[in-house]
Amino acid sequence: MTVDSHHPRPVILGQNQYGKAENRVVRITRDGDTHHIKDLNVSVALSGDMDDVHYSGSNANVLPTDTTKNTVYAFAKEHGIESAEQFGIHLARHFVTGQEPIHQARIRIEEYAWERIETSDSNSGLNGADEVKHSFVRRGQETRVAQITFDGEKWQVISGLKDLTVMNSTNSEFWGYVKDKYTTLPESYDRILATEVSAKWRYSWSSDEERMPNWDTSYAQAKKHMLQAFAETYSLSLQQSLYQMGSRIINSLGEIDEIRFSLPNKHHFLVDLEPFGLKNDTAEGAVYFAADRPYGLIEATVLRDGVEPQIPVDTTNL
Numbered sequence: 001m002t003v004d005s006h007h008p009r010p011v012i013l014g015q016n017q018y019g020k021a022e023n024r025v026v027r028i029t030r031d032g033d034t035h036h037i038k039d040l041n042v043s044v045a046l047s048g049d050m051d052d053v054h055y056s057g058s059n060a061n062v063l064p065t066d067t068t069k070n071t072v073y074a075f076a077k078e079h080g081i082e083s084a085e086q087f088g089i090h091l092a093r094h095f096v097t098g099q100e101p102i103h104q105a106r107i108r109i110e111e112y113a114w115e116r117i118e119t120s121d122s123n124s125g126l127n128g129a130d131e132v133k134h135s136f137v138r139r140g141q142e143t144r145v146a147q148i149t150f151d152g153e154k155w156q157v158i159s160g161l162k163d164l165t166v167m168n169s170t171n172s173e174f175w176g177y178v179k180d181k182y183t184t185l186p187e188s189y190d191r192i193l194a195t196e197v198s199a200k201w202r203y204s205w206s207s208d209e210e211r212m213p214n215w216d217t218s219y220a221q222a223k224k225h226m227l228q229a230f231a232e233t234y235s236l237s238l239q240q241s242l243y244q245m246g247s248r249i250i251n252s253l254g255e256i257d258e259i260r261f262s263l264p265n266k267h268h269f270l271v272d273l274e275p276f277g278l279k280n281d282t283a284e285g286a287v288y289f290a291a292d293r294p295y296g297l298i299e300a301t302v303l304r305d306g307v308e309p310q311i312p313v314d315t316t317n318l
């Protein structure tokens, strides 16, 4: 049999599925001052009677991927997120039982774990009222970095860390900024503040080997002060938090003269759930869309008065 180009061999549609992938959903629940966080990456894949949309373009059986995304956010608000498994079961059941043409739903979930930042008061137990209960550090922790330079006489040691992700689920505002004709950002009086800290600090030590700092102790202290300053600062901008983190280190650790931060503002947008009759109110605990890009990038050096800045402005490849 010859192949007639006007009547090609039938081409058959094989396995197919569709849905919205990587819905980044952050659910904060508030129990008084104590906040709880669930942070998921949810991917929905549906399959069923989808021949027509592929063969002819008829969308009659197609629940839009946009709807699957909205369902993830609305369920997070309405039913909460008890566990990834429970949330996935709930979603899968909804799609399969709710839409006749959908026969199978596969929900894949990644969950990012967060731990509470221990603030000064959580340890002492003396002043429990001031303990910070809305500050978290993402588990997995950071990468420690160091750069050592020696010219035969003098040493320069720059230490630091990257990929230390932290979040305050309240005590962050952003308002009173410049507005021009392109400004649309609504002022916020209670927002999530999250960043992935990249910091490099320079030691004043440069020669006397007898008086060399204890690098491990110093690193642990710098990290602790940075986290506590982040947690304890009532923030009016990420810039202000940055300065507080840096100055806490400079004030607490005599051996460090200079610190440079690169802080991406990991934006969390309140999801509009009004169309589904759901109030998504910050004060009650809310559902956020965790955007990955673009992001604000806040960078600055904080130094001891009188010292010369030496850490390069662009520390990416330090």
Ligand SMILES: O=c1[nH]c(=O)c2[nH]c(=O)[nH]c2[nH]1
Pocket: 174, 185, 236, 237, 238, 239, 265, 296
């Ligand atoms: O903490 C912030 N600093 C900014 O400079 C800024 N700009 C913006 O849009 N949001 C924020 N947040």
